[in-house]
Amino acid sequence: MRQKQLLLSALGLLAFVLVWELVPKLSLVSQSLLPAPSDLPAAFLREFRSGIWFEMVLLSLDHYLIGFAWGAGLGVIFGVLTGMYLNIEWALAWVVRLLRPIPNLAWAPFAIIWFGVDQAAAVFIISIGVFWIVFFAAQGAIRGVDRELIELADAFGFRSGPERLVKVLLPAATPGILVGLRTALGQAWMAVVAAELSGVSGLGSRMMQASSLLATDIVVVYMLTMAVLYGFMDAGFVFAQSRLMRWKP
Amino acid sequence: MEAVTPPDPAISIKGLSLSFEQDGRRTDVLRALDLDIARGEFVALVGSSGVGKSTLLRVLMTLAQPTAGDVTIKPDPAAHTALALVFQDARLLPWRRVLANVAFGLEKKTSATRAERRVRALAALKLVGLEELADRWPYQLSGGQRQRVSLARALAVDPSILLMDEPFSALDVATRENLQDELIRIRRETGKTILFVTHDIDEAVYLADRVVALGGKPGEVRAVRVIDAAHPRKRGAFQLAEIAQAIKADMTAEAAAARDDWVI
Secondary structure: OHHHHHHHHHHHHHHHHHHHHHHHHOOOOOOOOOOOHHHHHHHHHHHHHOOHHHHHHHHHHHHHHHHHHHHHHHHHHHHHHHHHOHHHHHHHHHHHHHHOOOOHHHHHHHHHHHHOOOHHHHHHHHHHHHHHHHHHHHHHHHHOOOHHHHHHHHHOOOOOHHHHHHHHHHHHHHHHHHHHHHHHHHHHHHHHHHHHOOOOOOHHHHHHHHHHOOOHHHHHHHHHHHHHHHHHHHHHHHHHHHHHOOOOO | OOOOOOOOEEEEEEEEEEEEEEOOEEEEEEEEEEEEEEOOOEEEEEOOOOOOHHHHHHHHOOOOOOOEEEEEEOOOOOOOEEEEEEOOOOOOOOOOOHHHHHOHHHHHOOOOOHHHHHHHHHHHHHHOOOHHHOOOOHHHOOHHHHHHHHHHHHHHOOEEEEEEEOOOOOOOHHHHHHHHHHHHHHHHHHOOEEEEEOOOHHHHHHHOOEEEEEEOOOEEEEEEEEOOOOOOOOOOOHHHHHHHHHHHHHHHHHHHHHHHOOOO
């Protein structure tokens, strides 16, 4: 079963790469429109040797991690507060409805005006996307906590908001909050590209430079770079999640 | 109906009524209920579902507010806590291991160190015979084991009075009888005052010193019977069966009388 699963997923990936290789090589489309996989190692080595690759990865990781931390932290705080206290939820309901539909990218002009073409502008744009996902996940998870567990906390004297939060609400909501954080983990990489379109240096801005020069092989190198970075992060997250969720059968 | 007024009641309930409003309609759950429970006494509260038995426990725990009446609780000064409640479902916290579940209530007292809490939780776990399962997760336990952990969690806070809300009703017969005997032993060893809610009259008669039958809507006391048979009692003993029959007769006679009121 497990072997069959590994075999099939390897075959699927191989078939994908093969088709990708054949389409430009058989001149079905021009190589400048779609670079073949076999051309990528050379493009990667060029970028790597010049030191640009490493620099861009570090810059983007910096934006990504700080933006994610801000968005996730504030998302959890506001999600938990609105989930616990109906008054806060009511007070913020229309503020949320007003701000929520604004695309990340629409904040770019303000980000530049407020923070300049600087790391802080990218962090700001990334954190907004993360914030909404985590906010709604945390709010829903807190709201969904079994009332009987809250009654249990009451019965043993944990009746104040902070006591309920620490003893029952937060642990019970953790699985739901983690789902939100994992969704945001992927969403934030998309936001990195969007944020760096505004000119802040990183993977995204380098991709834009390359694409304007039709250096599509470089564009693909950075697409794959992002996929690999995301893959490692998601795998690490799943590992941490399974450690944290050992109490689940 | 015998009127029994213990000299030094641990719980004294006078004229307790409770009603709640929903969609503009008032529902009376309890009406003018009087009940005294002596220190160290084991009282079983029986009655069909919806008669307000669980509501009474919630009032005692201050999880529900009475509409009228007085509740006085005089805890044993030697006990750490006045009251602890064992729920019908074990209601363990799934993210805590067994020992941490037992220690849950102890975390309220911030004066105790982690090590002290651990010692007391282990002692409570030992009292219910589960000390070797201390490191398990709740999902790894059987129904009976969960209910034992739940009992240990209540015992760990060293309550003066133990309130139990149909704690064995969801268990299979063998497990239930086993836990009933364990409860009798624990009561003997700890001397706790126990108020035990059940809809099973045979269970009530087997366990308690006194059985209080609630009936009607809103619920009121229909019958009080003292069971003076010594422990260990024999299951299905003639004497116990007779008392159980008498309580059932009390309840149905009262029910019939209540129905007759409506005959025009």
